Every structure is written in structure tokens, then in C-alpha cells.
Amino acid sequence: MKRIITYYLKPYYLRMTVGFFIKFSGTLMDLFLPWTLARMIDMVIPAGKKEEIFLWGIFMLVCSVLAVTLSIIANRMASRVASDSIFTIREDLFRKVMILSNRQADEITRPSLISRLTSDTYNVHQMIGRIQRLGVRSPILLVGGIIMTFLLDPVLACILLGVLPLLTAVVIGVSGKSIPQFTQLQEKVDGFVRLIREDIAGIRVIKALSKEDFERERFDQHNREVVDWEKRATVTTAIINPVMNLFLNMGLVCVIIAGAYRVNEGLSKVGTILAFMTYFTIILNALMSISRMFVIVSKAAASAERIDRVLKGEDESSFQLAPALKEKEKETSFLEFDHVSFSYDGSGNHLRDISFRMEKGETLGIIGATGSGKSTVVNLLMRYYDPDEGTIRINEQDIRAMSLKDLRSRFGTVFQNDVIFEESILENIRMGRNISEKEAVDAAGYARALDFIGEKGGISESLNIRGANLSGGQKQRILIARALAAHPEILVLDDSSSALDYKTDSQLRRELKENFSHTTCILIAQRVGSVMNLDQILVLDEGAVIGQGTHEELMKTCEGYREIVTSQMGVGGNV
Numbered sequence: 001m002k003r004i005i006t007y008y009l010k011p012y013y014l015r016m017t018v019g020f021f022i023k024f025s026g027t028l029m030d031l032f033l034p035w036t037l038a039r040m041i042d043m044v045i046p047a048g049k050k051e052e053i054f055l056w057g058i059f060m061l062v063c064s065v066l067a068v069t070l071s072i073i074a075n076r077m078a079s080r081v082a083s084d085s086i087f088t089i090r091e092d093l094f095r096k097v098m099i100l101s102n103r104q105a106d107e108i109t110r111p112s113l114i115s116r117l118t119s120d121t122y123n124v125h126q127m128i129g130r131i132q133r134l135g136v137r138s139p140i141l142l143v144g145g146i147i148m149t150f151l152l153d154p155v156l157a158c159i160l161l162g163v164l165p166l167l168t169a170v171v172i173g174v175s176g177k178s179i180p181q182f183t184q185l186q187e188k189v190d191g192f193v194r195l196i197r198e199d200i201a202g203i204r205v206i207k208a209l210s211k212e213d214f215e216r217e218r219f220d221q222h223n224r225e226v227v228d229w230e231k232r233a234t235v236t237t238a239i240i241n242p243v244m245n246l247f248l249n250m251g252l253v254c255v256i257i258a259g260a261y262r263v264n265e266g267l268s269k270v271g272t273i274l275a276f277m278t279y280f281t282i283i284l285n286a287l288m289s290i291s292r293m294f295v296i297v298s299k300a301a302a303s304a305e306r307i308d309r310v311l312k313g314e315d316e317s318s319f320q321l322a323p324a325l326k327e328k329e330k331e332t333s334f335l336e337f338d339h340v341s342f343s344y345d346g347s348g349n350h351l352r353d354i355s356f357r358m359e360k361g362e363t364l365g366i367i368g369a370t371g372s373g374k375s376t377v378v379n380l381l382m383r384y385y386d387p388d389e390g391t392i393r394i395n396e397q398d399i400r401a402m403s404l405k406d407l408r409s410r411f412g413t414v415f416q417n418d419v420i421f422e423e424s425i426l427e428n429i430r431m432g433r434n435i436s437e438k439e440a441v442d443a444a445g446y447a448r449a450l451d452f453i454g455e456k457g458g459i460s461e462s463l464n465i466r467g468a469n470l471s472g473g474q475k476q477r478i479l480i481a482r483a484l485a486a487h488p489e490i491l492v493l494d495d496s497s498s499a500l501d502y503k504t505d506s507q508l509r510r511e512l513k514e515n516f517s518h519t520t521c522i523l524i525a526q527r528v529g530s531v532m533n534l535d536q537i538l539v540l541d542e543g544a545v546i547g548q549g550t551h552e553e554l555m556k557t558c559e560g561y562r563e564i565v566t567s568q569m570g571v572g573g574n575v
């Protein structure tokens with residue numbers, strides 16, 4: 001919350017101050033009206049001067065019109081401040097999410113990041129707007145109303161004042177309980193969003209496995225939890241209004257009884273009592289608004305905390321503070337993993353003492369069982385995570401000494417489950433880079449994608465979200481074209497040919513050999529056929545290298561590799 005007030009609202013302090021004074025003036029007009037009414041009833045009307053009655057009537061009319069006009073102007077200014085400031089908050093948050101370190105994103109979770117960008121920013125938006133509108137008006141009406149009641153009749157005002165500590169205690173007690181409840185509710189909403197996201201993305205597999213009932217039950221359970229927490233939070237805050245009404249009505253009854261006695265004894269007048277009652281209602285409404293604001297502020301405080309957690313989170317720019325460039329004494333290569341170990345969560349050992357070297361233009365295949373750490377090698381190479389031990393070098397330079405932009409601009413990558421956007425095929429290949437249409441078409445040619453692109457109506461044709469109008473193999477070919485289009489220095493294909501038929505897979509490898517001979521290639525594959533002709537193969541098992549060499553060398557030296565080959569190609573190792 002502090003960041004929102006001291007940083008995001010700072011540019012609007014002047015506008016807010018002007019809005020405050022406009023609102024303040026409008027509210028003062030509202031406060032004058034009952035006092036004027038009392039004056040008219042008790043003094044002007046009994047005197048019977050028509051002119052004076054008319055003038056006081058005009059005065060009341062002007063006050064009313066001014067009150068409404070000033071309030072509209074101030075409210076419009078408040079809305080604009082809320083919209084402009086939340087625009088900046090969303091932009092900063094989105095920018096931060098884009099560069100958030102993977103470790104931090106894993107910790108916060110992706111669905112939670114989505115709800116922080118959507119519902120949490122909405123809550124803060126609501127608060128900024130309401131605080132400027134009600135936050136100014138209600139306290140002025142409350143304090144001003146009390147002052148006016150004291151000016152009208154101090155004795156009756158004391159009765160009213162006796163009720164206020166009770167009301168304050170209710171507001172403080174309820175908001176103390178409701179803030180943690182709103183935080184819990186937001187966490188439940190995160191889980192709910194996660195489930196919906198999974199279910200919608202996986203709708204096909206759910207149908208294929210007839211798991212609709214199971215998923216419905218899971219959905220019901222999450223839905224119920226969200227509703228339960230929502231009920232708890234709203235039931236807590238719902239106490240405020242009735243209890244405050246009760247206390248105030250009790251106070252009002254006392255005021256009426258005491259007022260009646262005082263009028264009878266000539267200590268007060270009917271107009272004064274009438275005005276007093278109006279002030280009482282104004283004070284009641286002001287207190288109600290303040291209590292509603294407490295709810296909004298409670299929600300927004302929980303949301304602001306969650307937004308702040310992302311904004312303060314470790315991002316990739318902090319990676320660049322890592323060790324400076326270090327010369328190597330030993331023999332050098334283009335790309336090197338030097339005794340690299342890594343754990344995602346600090347407990348498991350997801351990569352253990354991995355070492356390998358590649359020369360420029362060399363090809364490396366990484367093979368191994370699922371979960372053996374193949375993709376993790378790439379995650380470290382691209383600095384989505386930093387190793388716990390060891391060093392990764394490109395061109396003899398520790399990659400931690402390079403800027404992330406410099407490092408990543410060297411790569412063309414296709415990851416498992418990469419995303420196709422709801423754009424044209426051309427834009428999906430370009431991805432906002434400075435790539436001509438001819439280069440994109442060439443890349444599609446290398447990726448053997450031109451045939452089906454022609455069938456779809458050409459490279460300018462639009463694709464559905466996540467490539468829903470493409471087959472698995474077609475998607476992979478677009479993704480490969482995307483990776484090849486910028487002629488990268490290093491090409492990483494992570495299980496990206498699994499959906500290609502054997503013919504297309506071997507054609508792709510031929511294209512790479514002929515047209516990308518200077519590109520250093522790392523190919524992660526499940527199929528031995530995809531890696532057996534590469535310069536080097538790394539066999540991984542449970543995060544460790546169990547074999548390294550060419551296909552022929554591994555057939556002689558690595559039991560694990562032989563097993564994979566036998567299971568895929570038969571005993572002789574031939575297809």
C-alpha cells in the first residue's frame with residue numbers, strides 16, 4: 001500500500017489536492033443546508049418577512065446546485081486519477097512479470113500472477129477512486145455534522161457523541177477480522193483460476209478419458225471453498241451496517257426524547273430539532289460510507305500487498321550482477337558446461353556435475369528418460385535459472401557476465417509446448433523481430449512447412465489461439481521456422497520433432513546440415529533416430545551424465561544408451 005500511495009499516486013498529488021478542495025467546498029454546501037433550514041423555520045418564517053424568506057430560499061437553491069456541480073467535477077477528477085494510476089501500475093506489473101526470474105514465478109505460481117494482474121489491480125483501482133470520492137466527503141460530513149450539531153444544541157450533541165465510540169469500535173473490530181479473510185479469499189481465487197485454466201487447456205484429454213465428472217467434482221470443491229471464504233468475509237463486513245444502524249437509531253431515539261423535553265421547556269426550537277435530525281442522518285450516512293470504505297480498503301490492502309510482492313520480486317536483471325568475465329586457462333571451446341549442478345527447489349538434485357563441450361557448428365543430441373534433466377540443461381544455458389555450482393561458458397565467457405539480451409539473442413529455440421499466437425503465420429514466425437517476409441518463407445521452407453502453409457491459404461493466413469486449427473506436427477513446423485528465421489548462432493530444439501513423421505524429421509535434419517552448418521545445434525529428443533547422426537550425444541539419467549560420445553562410441557561404452565537403442569530399434573541397433 002505504501003508504494004501505491006508514495007510512488008504511484010505521487011504524480012497525481014496536485015490533481016488530487018485540487019479535487020480535494022473542490023469536493024471539500026461541495027460538501028460544505030451540503031452541510032450548510034440543514035442549518036439554513038433551521039434558521040428559516042425558527043427565525044425567518046415566524047418574522048413573516050416574505051422577501052427574506054425568498055432570499056433564504058434562493059440561498060438554499062444555490063447551495064444545492066453548487067454542492068451537486070462541485071461533487072460531479074471532483075468525482076470525474078477522482079475517476080481519472082484512478083484510471084491513470086492503475087494504468088501505470090498494470091504496466092509496471094506486466095513488465096515485471098515478463099522479467100520475473102523463473103524461480104520467483106515458480107514460487108508465486110503463474111495463475112496467481114494472472115489474478116494479481118487482473119482482480120488485484122481492479123481492487124486497487126476501486127480503492128483509489130472511492131477514497132478520493134467518499135474518503136474526502138464522508139469524514140468532512142462526519143466532523144462537520146458533529147460541529148454543526150454542537151452549534152445547534154450542545155446538550156443533544158453530547159448524546160450523539162456518546163454513540164460514536166461504540167461505532168468506531170465496531171468498524172475497527174470488523175476490519176481487523178476481515179482483512180486476513182480477504183487475503184485468504186484471494187488465495188482461494190488463485191487456486192480456482194489455476195484449476196479453470198488447467199481444465200480449459202486440457203478439455204480434450206478430460207473428454208477423452210471421460211473425466212468430466214471427476215473434474216466437475218474438483219471444480220465444485222474449489223468453487224465451494226471460494227464461496228465459503230467469500231461468505232466468511234462478507235458476513236464479517238455485513239455486521240457493520242446493521243450494528244451501526246442499531247446504535248445510531250438508539251441514539252436518535254434518545255435525541256428525540258431529549259429534544260421534545262427541551263422544546264417543551266423552551267430550551268430549544270422545533271427547527272433546531274429538525275435540523276439536528278437531518279445532521280444525524282448525514283452523520284449516519286457518513287459513518288456507513290466510512291465503514292464501506294474500510295471494506296474496500298481491506299480488500300485493496302490485501303491486493304496491494306500481493307502486487308507489491310511481485311514488484312519487489314527478484315527479476316532477471318539482478319542476474320547480471322553475477323561474477324564478472326573470467327579468462328580461462330584451459331583449452332577453450334565455443335560452448336561449455338563446466339561441472340554444473342542445479343536444483344530447482346534446493347532439495348532435489350536435478351542436474352549433477354554436468355560437463356560437456358561443443359565447438360562452433362557442432363551438433364549435440366541429449367537423450368534420456370523423462371525427468372532426467374534434458375530440458376533443465378537448456379533452462380540453465382538460457383539463464384532461466386542459474387546453476388548452484390559450476391560454470392556455463394559461451395565463447396569462453398561465463399554466461400553470467402553477459403547481458404541477458406546479448407545471451408538470448410544468440411539462440412533460436414523451440415521448447416516443449418511452445419505457444420502459437422492468434423496471429424498470422426508470418427507474425428508467428430517473426431514474433432516482432434526484424435525479419436523480412438522472404439526470410440520467414442525461407443525459414444518455413446527449412447522447417448518443411450511450406451506445403452501445409454499453401455493449403456491454409458498462404459503465410460498471411462491467421463492462426464487460431466494456441467494453433468487450434470493446426471495439427472501437432474504442423475504446429476511444430478511453425479515453431480521450428482520461428483527458431484530458424486533469425487539464423488541463430490545456437491539452435492535448441494527441445495523435443496520439437498516428436499510430432500513430425502520420420503520422413504519430415506529426416507528432411508529437417510538434412511536442411512539443418514545443409515543450410516545451418518555454422519549453427520551450433522542442441523537437439524533434445526526421445527527418438528534415437530533423431531540424434532544418432534549428430535557429432536555428440538549426451539545420455540542423461542536422473543540428472544547425471546551416464547554416457548557421452550558418438551552413437552558408435554556409446555553403443556560400445558554406455559549400457560543405458562544401448563538399452564534405449566534396443567528398445568527403439570531392435571537388438572542390432574538398426575531400424
Ligand SMILES: Nc1ncnc2c1ncn2[C@@H]1O[C@H](COP(=O)(O)OP(=O)(O)OP(=O)(O)O)[C@@H](O)[C@H]1O
Pocket residue numbers: 106344345350368369370371372373374375376377416495
Ligand atoms: N520448475 C520446476 N520446479 C521444480 N522441479 C522441476 C521444475 N522443472 C522441472 N523440474 C524437475 O526437474 C527434473 C528434470 O526435469 P526436465 O524437464 O529437465 O526433464 P526432461 O528430461 O526434460 O523430461 P522430459 O523428457 O519429460 O521433458 C524433473 O524431476 C522435474 O520434475
